[in-house]
Amino acid sequence: MGETEERTCSKCGDTAEAASGGLPQGWSVGTERHRVEYQCTTCVRANIRSIEGKLPEEYWEL
């Protein structure tokens, strides 16, 4: 308990602390080209327009 890791947004380079093995509040994680990529809340929201309708609406209610 209490361990944190720094996550870096793959889109804008913003950073945030997260619980070890977890994600900062509102962040998204995915894999692209065999890499794990994180997106900050800002970038997640910016990308909603392009991907909305592909995921259940409740997914975004974090």
Ligand SMILES: [Zn+2]
């Ligand atoms: Zn970002």
